[in-house]
Amino acid sequence: MKHFDEAATAAPLGFDRLVPALRAAFAAEAQVPPRHVHSIETGGDAATRGTVLIMPAWSDAGFLGIKTINIFPGNGARGLPGLHATYVLYNARTGVPLAMMDGNEITARRTAAASALGASFLARADARKLLVLGTGRIARMLPAAHASVRPIDEVRVWNHRPEGAEALAEQWRSEGWNAQAAGTDLEAAVRNADIVSCATLATTPLVRGEWLAPGAHLDLIGSFTPAMREADVQCFDGTRTFIDTPEALQKAGDLLDAIAAGTLRADAVQGTLAELCRGTRPGRTGDAERTVFKAVGSALEDLSAATLVWQARANP
Structure with a gap:
């Protein structure tokens, strides 16, 4: 079995390749069973509670992949990432293990790529002002993903710890981005953004619907459980809302809250990422409309990324 470390996993996953690969994967067919979710509590300390996700998928191309991902929101206070993952790729016809890959890189890159894929259908064609909420591994990749x-x-970044936003903005500037920290005035930053992309582990809403400008696109890719939410219920009122997979309607606290409040009906969701990629549902239909893309992640995205990594070994 091959082993791909962080650098080897990341190398083939540039967004110019990964976003089109995801688009092709969602337009095609694959087997993606529901994820397994387990809560982890050790020692009775709330700060050490976590969630384990087990996410399998396989395709007719002959690959089977299983990702194990551990999410511990309390890690930020320890100076540790909140997410750790491993990915194992197998031959889908024999079950033979092919490779162990860095699941953190796969998760971050495919999540940012799915965010950009959604925006390719839903953000205005002239969208140029990006606001990122969060400073974690996924958030750091969002400018490059959306710029593809x-x-x-123009990039702005907000974080509940302002010093984290300042540090990330400085890093982005060193990479050539026109980037600034948003400071403490999140409302002003949201009102001025063409795309608002949330990549946090928040459990209380951060973005308010009244702040979203006409024509804005709200991208929600951080929360993935009913207890997590990044947007208030008004963000879904009068918007065209899309989801990555139907599973989002059971997993996303943002959506569940809005449905309970009556600002969103489940049957009023405009479509999934697969329907957008297949062309069976229209994306943005006017420059003034507001759009929302809510993603909880799909094992199909992981499998697509891992397949690119595996195929690159034969064509370096």
Whole structure:
């Protein structure tokens, strides 16, 4: 079995390759069973509670993949990432293990790529102002991901710890981005953004619907359980809402809250990422409309990324 460390896993996953690969994967067919979710509590300390996800998928191309991902929100206070993952790729016809890959890189890159894929259908064609909420591994990749599908030339970042936002903005500037920290005025930053992308582990809403400008696109990719939420219920009122997979309607606290409040009906969701990629549902239909993309992640995205990594070994 081959082993791909962080650098070897990341190398083939540039967004110019990964976003089109995800688009092709969602347009095609694959087997993606529901994820297994387990709560972890050790020692009775709330700060050490976590969630384990087990996410399998396989395709007619002959690959089977299983990702194990551990999410511990309390890690931020320890100076540790909140997410750790491993990925194992197998031959789907024999079950033979092919490779162990860095699941953190796969998760972060495929999540950012799915965010950009959603925006390719839902953000205005001239969207250039990106606001990122969060400073974690996924958040750091969002400017590059969105710039692969939209003419992003201004990036702002907000974090509940302002020093974290300042540090990330400085890092982005060193990479050539026109980037600034949003400071403490999140409302002003949201009102000024063409795309608002949330990549946090928040359990209380951060973005308010009244702040979203006409024509804005709200991208919610951080929360993935009923207890997590990044947007208030008004964010879904009068918007066209899309989801990555039907599972989002059971897993996303943002959506569950909005449905309970009556600002969103489950049957009023405009479509899934697969329907957008297949062309069976329209994306944005006007420059003034507000759009929302809510993603909880799919094992199909992981499998697509891992397949790119595996195939790159034969064509370096």
